[in-house]
Amino acid sequence: GEDVEQSLFLSVREGDSSVINCTYTDSSSTYLYWYKQEPGAGLQLLTYIFSNMDMKQDQRLTVLLNKKDKHLSLRIADTQTGDSAIYFCAVPLSSASKIIFGSGTRLSIRP
Amino acid sequence: GAVVSQHPSWVICKSGTSVKIECRSLDFQATTMFWYRQFPKQSLMLMATSNEGSKATYEQGVEKDKFLINHASLTLSTLTVTSAHPEDSSFYICSASVASGRMGPYNEQFFGPGTRLTVL
Numbered sequence: 001g002e003d004v005e006q007s008l009f010l011s012v013r014e015g016d017s018s019v020i021n022c023t024y025t026d027s028s029s030t031y032l033y034w035y036k037q038e039p040g041a042g043l044q045l046l047t048y049i050f051s052n053m054d055m056k057q058d059q060r061l062t063v064l065l066n067k068k069d070k071h072l073s074l075r076i077a078d079t080q081t082g083d084s085a086i087y088f089c090a091v092p093l094s095s096a097s098k099i100i101f102g103s104g105t106r107l108s109i110r111p
Numbered sequence: 112g113a114v115v116s117q118h119p120s121w122v123i124c125k126s127g128t129s130v131k132i133e134c135r136s137l138d139f140q141a142t143t144m145f146w147y148r149q150f151p152k153q154s155l156m157l158m159a160t161s162n163e164g165s166k167a168t169y170e171q172g173v174e175k176d177k178f179l180i181n182h183a184s185l186t187l188s189t190l191t192v193t194s195a196h197p198e199d200s201s202f203y204i205c206s207a208s209v210a211s212g213r214m215g216p217y218n219e220q221f222f223g224p225g226t227r228l229t230v231l
Contacts, residue, residue, distance in 0.1 A: 033219075042224040098145075
């Protein structure tokens with residue numbers, strides 16, 4: 001079945017860039033998601049990228065997609081304390097309406 | 112738009128009792144709702160997919176008789192944890208999707224805020 005993997009933790013200094021990486025196995029997904037979960041809350045869609053794109057930029061967020069390596073990354077520029085959260089990479093299954101989530105990366109910001 | 116609510120936001124119950132969690136799409140009709148369980152180490156596990164008016168599809172390893180799912184209307188799905196035990200303590204999150212089976216951003220899942228269940 002589909003497997004989505006992420007590292008569990010990332011710590012960055014305030015003002016630096018954060019890069020969260022994700023690898024997946026289902027290459028037929030037409031798009032891929034990044035979700036953000038703040039403490040004690042549900043998930044919010046942060047951004048998504050179509051599989052025919054290599055890059056998508058939205059203000060401080062940059063998503064890079066390497067389809068050959070099945071690698072997705074999320075870069076947050078000028079990381080702020082409000083960016084502290086768990087970030088989930090998510091891949092819809094092409095065969096169903098389900099979304100498969102990675103384990104989530106907990107981003108912590110240090111002063 | 113696209114707001115999903117859950118009730119209650121947290122619940123504490125005694126072992127052996129049943130607990131019902133509601134998931135509502137407030138401003139749209141959800142043809143499909145999903146129930147997830149989030150473990151303390153962050154991972155989100157899909158428990159079941161439910162379509163309005165039909166039986167839920169459970170993921171492998173999820174007990175149908177323990178986790179009863181009802182999707183009686185296009186705006187409401189319920190998850191009932193029957194005969195709850197301490198190991199059922201977890202964060203339960205629902206999501207709702209407008210279109211089932213379509214690929215594209217239009218079948219995006221909108222998530223509820225989650226329900227923290229603690230079984231004593």
